[in-house]
Each structure stands twice: as C-alpha cells, then as structure tokens.
Amino acid sequence: MDTATFLVQCLNAVQYGLLLFLVASGLTLIFGIMGVINLAHGSFYMMGAYLAFALAPLFGPNFLLMLLAGIVLSAAFGYLLEWAFFSFLYEREHLQQVLMTYALILVFEEARSLLIGNDVHGVPAPPWLAGTLPLGELMTYPVYRLFASAACIVVGGGLYLVVNRTRLGMMIRAGASNRDMVRGLGIDITRLYRIVFAGGVALAALAGMIAAPMSSVYPGMGGHVLIICFVVVVIGGIGSISGALVASLLVGFVDTFGKVFFAELSGIGVYLLMAVILVWRPEGLMRRGY
Amino acid sequence: MAGTATWRWLPLVVAAVLAVLPSVLTPYTSDLVTKIIVLAVFALSLELLVGMTGLVSLGHAAFLGIGAYTAVLASPEYDAANPLLLGLACVGAAATYALFVGALSLRTRGVYFIMVTLAFAQMAYFVFHDTPLGGGTDGIYLNARPALGDFDSGEKLHFYYLALAALVGTYGLLALLRRSRFGHALAGIRVNEQRMRAAGFATYLYKLAAFVLAGALAGLAGFLLAVKDGYVNPELLSWHESGAVLLMIILGGIGHLRGAVIGAAAFVLLKELYATPAIVGEVLAQHWQLTLGFTIIAFVALLPRGLIGLSARLRAVTR
Amino acid sequence: MNTLLSCHGLTRVFGGLTAVDRATLDFALGEVHAVIGTNGAGKSTLINMLSGEMPVSGGRIMLDGQDITRWPQPRRARAGIGRSYQRTTIFPEFTVLENCRLSAQAAHARPWALWEAAAACTGSVPIARRALAAAGLAEVAASPAGSLSHGGKRQLEIAMCLATEPRVLLLDEPLAGMGSEETERMLALLATLKAGHAILLVEHDMDAVFRIADRITVMVNGQVIATDAPQAIRANPQVQVAYLGEHG
Numbered sequence: 008m009d010t011a012t013f014l015v016q017c018l019n020a021v022q023y024g025l026l027l028f029l030v031a032s033g034l035t036l037i038f039g040i041m042g043v044i045n046l047a048h049g050s051f052y053m054m055g056a057y058l059a060f061a062l063a064p065l066f067g068p069n070f071l072l073m074l075l076a077g078i079v080l081s082a083a084f085g086y087l088l089e090w091a092f093f094s095f096l097y098e099r100e101h102l103q104q105v106l107m108t109y110a111l112i113l114v115f116e117e118a119r120s121l122l123i124g125n126d127v128h129g130v131p132a133p134p135w136l137a138g139t140l141p142l143g144e145l146m147t148y149p150v151y152r153l154f155a156s157a158a159c160i161v162v163g164g165g166l167y168l169v170v171n172r173t174r175l176g177m178m179i180r181a182g183a184s185n186r187d188m189v190r191g192l193g194i195d196i197t198r199l200y201r202i203v204f205a206g207g208v209a210l211a212a213l214a215g216m217i218a219a220p221m222s223s224v225y226p227g228m229g230g231h232v233l234i235i236c237f238v239v240v241v242i243g244g245i246g247s248i249s250g251a252l253v254a255s256l257l258v259g260f261v262d263t264f265g266k267v268f269f270a271e272l273s274g275i276g277v278y279l280l281m282a283v284i285l286v287w288r289p290e291g292l293m294r295r296g297y
Numbered sequence: 298m299a300g301t302a303t304w305r306w307l308p309l310v311v312a313a314v315l316a317v318l319p320s321v322l323t324p325y326t327s328d329l330v331t332k333i334i335v336l337a338v339f340a341l342s343l344e345l346l347v348g349m350t351g352l353v354s355l356g357h358a359a360f361l362g363i364g365a366y367t368a369v370l371a372s373p374e375y376d377a378a379n380p381l382l383l384g385l386a387c388v389g390a391a392a393t394y395a396l397f398v399g400a401l402s403l404r405t406r407g408v409y410f411i412m413v414t415l416a417f418a419q420m421a422y423f424v425f426h427d428t429p430l431g432g433g434t435d436g437i438y439l440n441a442r443p444a445l446g447d448f449d450s451g452e453k454l455h456f457y458y459l460a461l462a463a464l465v466g467t468y469g470l471l472a473l474l475r476r477s478r479f480g481h482a483l484a485g486i487r488v489n490e491q492r493m494r495a496a497g498f499a500t501y502l503y504k505l506a507a508f509v510l511a512g513a514l515a516g517l518a519g520f521l522l523a524v525k526d527g528y529v530n531p532e533l534l535s536w537h538e539s540g541a542v543l544l545m546i547i548l549g550g551i552g553h554l555r556g557a558v559i560g561a562a563a564f565v566l567l568k569e570l571y572a573t574p575a576i577v578g579e580v581l582a583q584h585w586q587l588t589l590g591f592t593i594i595a596f597v598a599l600l601p602r603g604l605i606g607l608s609a610r611l612r613a614v615t616r
Numbered sequence: 617m618n619t620l621l622s623c624h625g626l627t628r629v630f631g632g633l634t635a636v637d638r639a640t641l642d643f644a645l646g647e648v649h650a651v652i653g654t655n656g657a658g659k660s661t662l663i664n665m666l667s668g669e670m671p672v673s674g675g676r677i678m679l680d681g682q683d684i685t686r687w688p689q690p691r692r693a694r695a696g697i698g699r700s701y702q703r704t705t706i707f708p709e710f711t712v713l714e715n716c717r718l719s720a721q722a723a724h725a726r727p728w729a730l731w732e733a734a735a736a737c738t739g740s741v742p743i744a745r746r747a748l749a750a751a752g753l754a755e756v757a758a759s760p761a762g763s764l765s766h767g768g769k770r771q772l773e774i775a776m777c778l779a780t781e782p783r784v785l786l787l788d789e790p791l792a793g794m795g796s797e798e799t800e801r802m803l804a805l806l807a808t809l810k811a812g813h814a815i816l817l818v819e820h821d822m823d824a825v826f827r828i829a830d831r832i833t834v835m836v837n838g839q840v841i842a843t844d845a846p847q848a849i850r851a852n853p854q855v856q857v858a859y860l861g862e863h864g
Contacts, residue, residue, distance in 0.1 A: 497722030
C-alpha cells in the first residue's frame with residue numbers, strides 16, 4: 008500500500024470513527040445518566056438520514072441551515088419522546104427496557120415504511136461541498152468527507168465544552184455519578200433527563216444527516232449502526248464520553264483497514280476487536296464507575 | 298417450587314393432546330401447531346438462560362441459526378442424512394459457538410452482557426450474510442430431508458412427532474434440571490450471585506454451563522426449523538429473531554417452563570392475527586410489525602409477568 | 617495460639633486514597649477478634665480483602681500457612697472462610713431451610729447429577745438443619761425467608777455462613793439494626809461459636825464489642841493504631857484520643 012492510499016484510508020477511518028462517536032456519545036450519555044438501555048437509538052440515526060432526504064430539496068445549497076433545522080426538529084422530537092415514553096422506563100429492569108425499546112424500533116420502522124416507503128435513496132451533497140481535493144499526485148479526496156469529519160469535531164468540541172464548562176454539564180456529570188444526590192440537591196431531575204435525552208437524539212440524528220450524502224439512505228441502517236455503537240460503548244465504558252471517542256476511532260480504524268485487507272470477512276473485524284478487549288480488559292478500556 | 302397438583306398434570310395432558318392433534322386438524326392449522334412446537338423448543342432454551350439463571354441474552358438467535366445452517370451444510374447434497382447424527386451435529390455446532398460466546402461475554406455483567414451477546418450474534422450473522430459459506434443473502438436449500446428406516450422427516454406427520462418428541466424431551470430435561478442441585482444453584486445465582494460466591498460456588502462456570510446448554514437446545518430448535526422449512530437464510534440469526542424469542546418468554550411469563558410454551562404459541566398466533574387482512578385491514582396487515590410493537594409496549598407496561606401472571610391475578614380476583 | 621487467618625502489610629489504594637494502610641492482623645481459633653473504627657476507617661475494605669471480594673494493592677493474606685492473597689472468593693469459601701454481610705443478603709423467595717441448604721451445597725455440589733432432586737440432597741440438608749438449629753431458626757425452616765423479622769433475617773445470615781462449615785468467620789456488623797433482645801440472642805450465639813472458630817467481628821455496638829471480644833483492633837484512617845485486650849484498649853491514650861471519646 009502506498010502512502011497516498013494509506014492516507015486516504017486513514018482519513019476514511021477517522022471520518023467513520025468520528026461519525027460513530029456522535030451516535031455513541033448520545034447512547035452512552037443516555038445510559039450513563041438515566042440508566043436506560045435504548046435499542047431504538049439507531050432509529051434516531053436512521054431518522055436523521057431520512058430527514059436529510061426529505062429536507063435536502065427544500066434547503067438546496069443551504070446545507071448548514073438544513074443541519075440546524077434537523078438538530079432543532081430532532082431535539083424537539085426527543086424531548087417529546089422522553090416525556091411520552093422514555094420517562095416510564097427509568098425504574099424498570101433491563102429486560103423490560105430492552106423489550107420496550109425493541110418494540111419502539113418496530114414502530115419507528117413501520118412508521119417510516121408507511122410515510123416514506125422502503126426504497127433506498129441517495130442524498131446529494133450540496134454543490135459547495137461536492138468537489139474533491141488533490142492528495143499527492145494520483146489521488147483525490149472528497150471534500151464532503153473532510154467536512155463530515157470537521158463537523159463531528161466541532162460538535163464533539165461543543166459537547167466537551169457543554170459537559171465540562173457549563174452548569175448544565177456539571178449537573179450532567181453529577182447525575183452520572185450519583186442520581187439520588189442530584190435529586191437531593193433540588194435540581195429538577197425531570198427536566199435534566201428530558202434535555203439530556205433530547206440532546207442524545209439530536210446527536211444521533213445529526214450523525215445520520217451528515218452521513219446521508221456519503222452512504223445511501225436505506226431501511227436497515229439504524230440497526231446496523233446501533234450494534235456497532237454497542238461495541239463502542241462496551242469497549243469505551245458506559246457513561247464515558249472520552250471512552251466513546253477512543254473506542255469509536257479504534258473501531259473506525261479496525262473496520263476501515265479490515266475492509267482493505269480482508270474484504271469478505273471485514274464485517275466481523277469489529278466484533279473480533281471486541282472479543283480481544285473482553286479477554287484483556289472486561290471492564291472496557293476506560294471504565295468509569297459503571 | 299412446584300405448583301399445585303393440577304398444574305403438575307397439565308404438561309402431561311397438553312403433551313397427550315398434542316400427540317393426537319394432527320388427526321383432527323386441517324393441514325394449515327397443523328402446520329401452525331408444528332411451527333409453535335419448534336419455536337417452543339427455542340423459547341424454552343432461552344427460558345433456561347433468562348428465567349432460571351437471570352442472564353438476559355439478546356443474541357440467542359445465533360445458536361438457532363447455527364443449528365439450522367449446520368443441518369443444511371452437514372447434510373449430503375442429495376441423500377437423506379441420519380436424523381439422529383445430523384441433530385447431534387447441529388446441537389454440537391451451536392454448543393461450540395455458545396462456549397466461545399459465553400466464555401467471553403460472561404466476563405461482563407448487566408447491560409454490558411446484553412450488548413456483548415447481541416454483538417456476537419451479529420458477528421455470526423455477518424459470517425453467513427457476507428461469505429459464500431451460507432449462500433449469502435439468498436440462503437441455501439435442504440435438498441433431502443433426513444430419514445432413517447421407515448422414518449422420513451419429509452413426511453409432515455413424521456416430522457410432527459419428531460418435533461413433539463424434541464419438545465417433550467427439552468421440557469422434561471429442564472424440569473429435572475430445575476429441581477436438581479445445578480438448577481437450585483442457578484436460581485441462587487439469579488437472585489444474588491455475590492452470596493453464592495461467598496458460599497463457595499464458582500459462579501462463572503455455572504453460568505457458562507447454563508449458557509452452553511441453552512445454546513445447544515437452541516441449536517436443536519434450529520435443526521428442527523431447517524428440516525421443517527427445507528431452507529435457511531441469514532435472517533435466522535438477526536436480532537429481530539433474538540428479540541422475538543425474548544418476547545415469547547415475556548408473553549408467556551418468565552420463571553415458568555410452561556410460560557415459554559405458552560409464549561411461543563401466543564407469539565405465533567398474534568403474528569398470524571396481525572398479518573391477516575380480513576381481521577385488521579389491508580394496511581395494518583402489511584405493516585403488522587406496527588401492531589406487534591404497540592402490543593409489546595402495552596404488554597410489558599400492563600402485564601410484566603406475562604399471561605401466567607394474568608391467570609394468577611384473575612384467580613386472586615375471583616377468590 | 618492457633619492462628620488460622622492472618623494478614624501482613626495488607627494495603628488497598630483507590631486512585632489517590634489509601635483505604636487500608638499496611639494492616640497486620642491475626643485471627644486465632646477460639647477467639648473473637650473485633651475490629652472497630654469510625655466510618656471510613658477502612659473496616660469494610662479490610663473485610664472485603666480478607667474474603668476475596670476486593671483485590672489487594674499490597675501485602676499478603678495467609679490461611680493455615682498458605683498464601684491465599686490471589687485466591688478468588690469461592691475458593692477461599694471452600695477452604696473455610698465464611699462471611700456474613702452488613703446488608704442482609706439472604707434469598708427472600710426461598711425457604712429458610714433452602715437458604716442454608718444452598719449455602720451448604722457448594723461443598724456437595726455434584727452439578728452433573730441432574731436426576732437427583734436438590735431437596736433430597738443427603739449432603740447439604742443435614743448440614744443446613746444443624747446450622748439452623750445452631751442459629752435458633754429450626755422452627756421456621758419451612759417459612760419463606762422474606763417473612764422473617766429483621767432479627768430473624770440477621771440470624772439467617774449467620775446460619776448461611778455456618779452452613780458452609782467454615783473455620784474462620786468474617787462477620788460484618790451482625791448486630792446492625794437489632795433490638796436489645798435480639799442482640800442478646802446473637803451474642804449468646806457468638807459465644808457458642810467461639811470455641812470452634814476464629815471470628816473477625818466488625819461492629820459499631822461498643823457495649824457488645826467490649827462484652828464479647830477477646831482482642832480488639834482499632835483502625836483510624838486506614839491504619840491499625842492498636843491491637844490488644846479490651847481493658848488495655850480502653851486505657852490506651854491514643855485510642856481514647858482518636859476514637860473512643862466519651863465511650864472510654
């Protein structure tokens with residue numbers, strides 16, 4: 008493999024990893040703070056992708072505006088969903104949460120099927136992001152992928168700032184380590200949970216929107232990303248955003264280079280990575296409390 | 298731990314009824330009952346894990362699928378295989394993967410365990426989906442059903458009794474297991490694993506043994522499924538299948554062997570109901586998963602102890 | 617003195633905090649060795665390291681001359697270390713007898729014998745009945761364990777510990793939440809157990825400790841500051857300053 012190809016694969020790995028990080032950070036926050044295992048998290052990613060498909064014609068070249076609209080819409084949806092459904096899951100045992108959120112997936116998938124259908128769609132990248140950049144003498148790299156990575160870094164940075172530098176973030180971190188104490192401090196835990204949940208949904212949906220122009224928009228995309236995210240969370244530790252970042256990048260590299268070297272069996276590379284980590288460090292790479 | 302005297306006779310009565318059923322049912326209904334019997338074996342295998350040992354696995358379909366694929370892959374291309382040997386091969390293959398998955402995933406607990414079992418099932422799914430081993434997304438066909446002497450599993454009636462025998466055997470094995478020392482140890486691990494370790498039990502090994510046995514029994518169900526349908530495809534290992542079997546035992550009621558059987562029956566019948574346009578209308582019949590989804594939510598919210606819990610509540614109310 | 621269990625330089629560090637700092641103690645047959653100290657003194661960590669539930673950062677643990685520092689808890693339990701818990705860890709849905717029988721089963725497991733019913737196990741049932749009798753719970757053997765009074769549950773906790781036929785008893789606040797009558801019963805039980813066991817007793821009830829202990833160790837901030845007979849401890853000026861205060 009020559010340097011240019013290697014560089015391209017590295018960029019692909021980072022881009023995939025960063026996108027995963029967006030989805031996984033939402034998942035790990037929701038579990039870390041509220042203690043709910045949410046199988047439907049992948050559906051939010053799918054919703055984001057289909058949202059991009061639906062909104063792209065309306066917004067045209069105003070891609071960033073569309074992303075913003077998507078964030079607002081999905082956050083609002085998440086807020087409502089938490090109020091109407093998820094708030095009832097907090098005190099239940101894991102098995103019931105698994106089944107309830109599994110049922111939610113069925114509902115979301117069929118709703119999508121009824122509203123938009125089961126076809127595979129493409130979403131065009133906006134014209135100002137649709138070109139390629141030269142890499143060395145022979146290769147080029149799509150601008151959009153660089154944009155995707157940059158967008159994830161910006162959002163990730165924003166997430167870091169919110170969690171570590173704001174009052175809301177302080178409440179989130181407190182809630183992650185001691186739920187009852189936070190309640191005792193008089194913080195409105197209901198609103199906190201609702202906001203965190205809405206944020207998690209928005210993160211996943213945003214990832215889906217960003218991913219749409221790169222991969223096609225298809226029915227099973229939610230399920231696939233969910234299971235990879237589970238692997239990320241197992242490796243990185245529940246509730247740990249930094250762990251999710253490290254694990255996502257690791258998964259990104261294993262998956263990307265796996266496809267290069269072991270074309271057919273590349274799909275299982277990620278799970279073998281998980282198996283190795285389980286043998287070596289069952290509590291995850293960066294365990295924090297849970 | 299055993300129920301009242303009436304409950305103890307019930308499984309035997311049901312088995313007897315099932316034995317004579319084919320002679321009175323239409324072919325369509327007979328097929329339905331056969332399907333229920335095979336899925337009941339699958340559900341019982343998960344009940345061992347979830348209900349008896351307290352291990353919530355979201356990847357149990359992997360063992361069903363591996364058992365099913367082994368039935369096709371280990372059969373000679375055009376001749377009938379020996380049903381006993383083939384069944385053994387399927388059980389063995391599933392148990393082997395269960396040993397690998399269990400050894401690694403039991404190093405984790407709680408939510409991690411759920412996620413890891415799902416991931417390992419997905420891994421197996423990809424092996425059959427992406428490689429030519431399993432014929433890819435198209436799946437592969439079983440050309441000749443296993444037969445031995447006068448017994449031919451291709452005959453509907455013969456297969457029915459094979460499946461029924463497997464169900465009775467599985468049910469009996471698990472009933473014995475429940476009242477044995479091993480079963481009591483599993484129950485203790487379910488309630489308070491730490492306490493069991495303090496008493497001197499190597500709980501990891503007990504859980505692993507339960508996991509492998511559950512995988513083996515799921516492999517048996519997979520063998521039956523492959524022989525019944527004559528066809529296998531990767532979707533047998535999908536997490537939808539894993540979710541379905543979990544739903545079955547919750548429908549029936551966790552913690553009771555008969556709950557698994559009842560749940561399998563309820564699940565199959567509900568699916569039939571929801572997919573029939575004459576009953577629910579054209580649109581809903583096509584999107585039966587929507588109705589199923591809402592049913593699950595309502596069920597878990599209102600009847601967490603399943604249909605068995607419902608009957609207990611009714612008895613309490615009418616007393 | 618017949619020392620059954622001992623620890624040497626036992627240490628446990630969590631990040632920046634040293635929960636237990638080079639503790640050296642021994643527990644002998646026929647004696648109740650109490651460990652007292654304020655909350656956060658390291659008593660729970662000490663008992664968790666001795667039972668095998670928590671890994672050790674430094675030091676050694678010896679049982680009958682064997683180094684068991686790296687042994688997992690089930691192995692230590694089978695070797696004769698029994699443990700009761702501060703928070704009741706009985707199995708509420710099983711009967712009282714089954715609670716004990718299950719504890720006793722570990723030594724008589726034969727897990728492959730699926731055709732034998734556990735309730736008829738000739739190994740574990742008699743041992744369980746003996747443990748129940750010793751703890752004074754023989755009459756309630758068939759009741760669900762969850763229906764016992766708080767004191768009864770604490771007694772069952774001890775009975776389950778006894779059912780593993782241990783030689784060393786690690787008792788974590790057995791008197792927690794007990795009224796005076798129940799406390800008397802428990803102390804009488806401990807007095808009968810003394811002869812055949814080495815007993816580590818972690819307790820907050822000072823009157824009980826001074827009545828029943830043969831030796832007392834005082835821990836402050838993870839360190840052992842004194843180990844001596846009760847009267848000497850009471851008179852020890854360091855202990856008075858650090859811990860006993862008005863109790864002295």
